Amino acid sequence: xxxxxxxxxxxxxxxxxxxxxxxxxxxxxxxxxxxxxxxxxxxxxxxxxxxxxxxxxxxxxxxxxxxxxxxxxxxxxxxxxxxxxxxxxxxxxxxxxxxxxxxxxxxxxxxxxxxxxxxxxxxxxxxxxxxxxxxxxxxxxxxxxxxxxxxxx
Numbered sequence: 001x002x003x004x005x006x007x008x009x010x011x012x013x014x015x016x017x018x019x020x021x022x023x024x025x026x027x028x029x030x031x032x033x034x035x036x037x038x039x040x041x042x043x044x045x046x047x048x049x050x051x052x053x054x055x056x057x058x059x060x061x062x063x064x065x066x067x068x069x070x071x072x073x074x075x076x077x078x079x080x081x082x083x084x085x086x087x088x089x090x091x092x093x094x095x096x097x098x099x100x101x102x103x104x105x106x107x108x109x110x111x112x113x114x115x116x117x118x119x120x121x122x123x124x125x126x127x128x129x130x131x132x133x134x135x136x137x138x139x140x141x142x143x144x145x146x147x148x149x150x151x152x153x
Contacts, residue, residue, distance in 0.1 A: 001102030016089045024128075026064050031123075032122075036119055037069065038070075043119070047119070050143035123149055
């Protein structure tokens with residue numbers, strides 16, 4: 001997994017609404033890049049709603065919030081519409097970005113082992129460096145903790 005102080009791997013990926021987003025185009029704004037397993041599951045929905053609820057405060061601090069999963073853009077659009085989300089969601093359908101950030105890993109659930117996205121968040125500073133990493137995120141209170149870190153930059 002990428003560590004604090006590392007240079008954030010750049011990317012250009014399709015986003016909700018049909019356009020693309022590139023990390024390098026967002027510079028020098030801080031970026032909250034959060035990886036989540038799947039659209040419209042309970043934890044992922046809660047996390048996206050929590051970030052959306054605080055989005056004005058993230059913007060006031062100059063930060064962009066981007067969610068990443070392997071879901072398609074069409075699924076992202078439905079997810080956003082269904083839950084009135086305000087965060088940007090990008091599709092890493094091939095899993096390249098997940099691999100580069102080290103969040104594609106072996107997981108276990110109900111006695112089964114499988115590969116999937118480990119919920120993790122990365123705060124990227126204005127210089128493109130990883131300022132903070134939250135590995136294996138627990139959703140409750142997470143968005144607030146990330147906001148506090150953004151405001152402390």
